[in-house]
Amino acid sequence: MDLVSTDSTLFTMVILPLLIFLARVVDVSIGTVRLIFIARGMKLLAPILGFVEVLVWIVAIGQIMQNLTAPIYYIAYAGGFAAGTFVGMQIEQRLALGIVSLRIITRRDATELIDVLREKNYGVTNVLGEGSTGPVNVIYTLVKRIRLGELIELIKHYNPNAFYIVEDIRFAQEGVFPPSKSKVKLWHGLHLPRMPLRK
Numbered sequence: 246m247d248l249v250s251t252d253s254t255l256f257t258m259v260i261l262p263l264l265i266f267l268a269r270v271v272d273v274s275i276g277t278v279r280l281i282f283i284a285r286g287m288k289l290l291a292p293i294l295g296f297v298e299v300l301v302w303i304v305a306i307g308q309i310m311q312n313l314t315a316p317i318y319y320i321a322y323a324g325g326f327a328a329g330t331f332v333g334m335q336i337e338q339r340l341a342l343g344i345v346s347l348r349i350i351t352r353r354d355a356t357e358l359i360d361v362l363r364e365k366n367y368g369v370t371n372v373l374g375e376g377s378t379g380p381v382n383v384i385y386t387l388v389k390r391i392r393l394g395e396l397i398e399l400i401k402h403y404n405p406n407a408f409y410i411v412e413d414i415r416f417a418q419e420g421v422f423p424p425s426k427s428k429v430k431l432w433h434g435l436h437l438p439r440m441p442l443r444k
Contacts, residue, residue, distance in 0.1 A: 262321035265305050269325020270332055272301035277333025278340075284413070285343050344414045345393055347386050349400060350374075351407035355382040358403040362386065367396070387414065 279294040305325070309318050349355075355371065362369045362384075370385040388396050393411065400407055 257315070258317060261308060262317045265308055265318060266321040266325040266328070268301050268305035269322055270329040272298045272305065273326050273329025274333035274336060275301070277330060278336055281337050343390050344387055345390050346412045346414050347384075347388060347393075347396060348410045348412070349382075349384040349386075349404070349407050350376070350409070351382050351384075351404045352376065352379065353382075353404055353406070355384060355404060355407075358400065358407075359384065361399060361403060362396075365399075 275294050275298040279291050279298060282291040282294065305322065309322055349358075351358075359369055359371055367386050367388065372383045372385070374381050374383045386396070397409070400409060
């Protein structure tokens with residue numbers, strides 16, 4: 246009888262709150278990613294994630310409703326929500342979905358930076374502007390978010406004091422983007438026969 250009582254206490258005071266916490270982490274992190282997918286216009290994945298999110302939420306809230314007198318369940322529920330938000334943001338950063346616009350403003354000569362960006366197949370638009378302290382170069386480019394870190398490293402190397410702004414882009418058409426590393430490796434691995442030039 247004591248063993249049954251101990252097992253019951255262990256389940257209600259430790260295991261069940263932990264399950265509620267984990268369920269909230271799962272459903273809130275899925276919800277965070279779902280909202281990002283909606284913002285990116287992913288019409289198929291967002292509803293699927295919404296279905297899973299609500300299903301997990303119903304399970305978690307069902308256990309809360311059955312144990313309204315135990316404060317530990319409320320703590321587990323709220324803690325799972327906070328942790329789920331953090332986990333969802335980390336997942337989104339890892340996925341690095343979508344396209345971003347980068348606006349680079351520099352007082353220094355940006356010729357070298359522009360040449361390097363074009364060599365690496367970044368689409369670049371350069372505009373001469375007037376800042377508060379004199380003439381500036383304003384450079385616009387679009388990049389897949391997964392390559393953003395690489396682009397920022399180039400800016401820091403060639404124009405370390407440049408001011409830059411990163412903005413999310415929901416849709417872009419006819420852009421110029423550098424090829425992915427996997428495609429580059431595949432291309433360099435191919436040995437294509439030389440074709441005669443047409444006269």
